[in-house]
Amino acid sequence: xxxxxxxxxxxxxxxxxxxxxxxxxxxxxxxxxxxxxxxxxxxxxxxxxxxxxxxxxxxxxxxxxxxxxxxxxxxxxxxxxxxxxxxxxxxxxxxxxxxxxxxxxxxxxxxxxxxxxxxxxxxxxxxxxxxxxxxxxxxxxxxxxxxx
Numbered sequence: 001x002x003x004x005x006x007x008x009x010x011x012x013x014x015x016x017x018x019x020x021x022x023x024x025x026x027x028x029x030x031x032x033x034x035x036x037x038x039x040x041x042x043x044x045x046x047x048x049x050x051x052x053x054x055x056x057x058x059x060x061x062x063x064x065x066x067x068x069x070x071x072x073x074x075x076x077x078x079x080x081x082x083x084x085x086x087x088x089x090x091x092x093x094x095x096x097x098x099x100x101x102x103x104x105x106x107x108x109x110x111x112x113x114x115x116x117x118x119x120x121x122x123x124x125x126x127x128x129x130x131x132x133x134x135x136x137x138x139x140x141x142x143x144x145x146x147x148x
Contacts, residue, residue: 028063028098029053032138034147036131038073040084045148046077047088054096064098067138071104071131075111078103078125086122093124104131 031053035046050066057064070077077083078101092099103125111119121127128134139145 028065029057030138030141030143031064031066032135032143032145033066033068034135034145035068035070035074035077036072036147038076042148043074043077043083043085044088046146047085047092049146049148050096050099051092054098066096066099067102067134067143068099069102069104069128069131069134069138070125071107075104075107075131078121079111080120080122083122089122089124101125102128102131102134104134105129107131 031050033046033049035043037043046068050068053066054064077085078089080086083089089101093101101122101124103121105127106129108119108121108127135145
């Protein structure tokens, strides 16, 4: 019985490693960070998470790709002249070429409709059709998911 258990454990461990449980050598780590709250504390925590992860893997000599996805009230994080973390985003974008910011197009359209005019985003933001769909796609591509 012990031999069967040991063989099963070895097979499960091997399958786990082959199916993405362990990063393939040379492949970058991938992280999706989700922001859906208009709360400067949450926004700063998300940016702290990104900075800490990037620093960790840089010290290890490993690559990491980070995408922060903002939707709902969290989209205020990327609204020009309104974001409470605009200076940090600008600074981090200059320092980290592995960090990108996705802005939910659905939320943006709702904000424009409610405001009755255009709602300009920061230059660092890239509009995606849907923030939730973007998070799903990133997870399907093997990104780890964090919600601060």
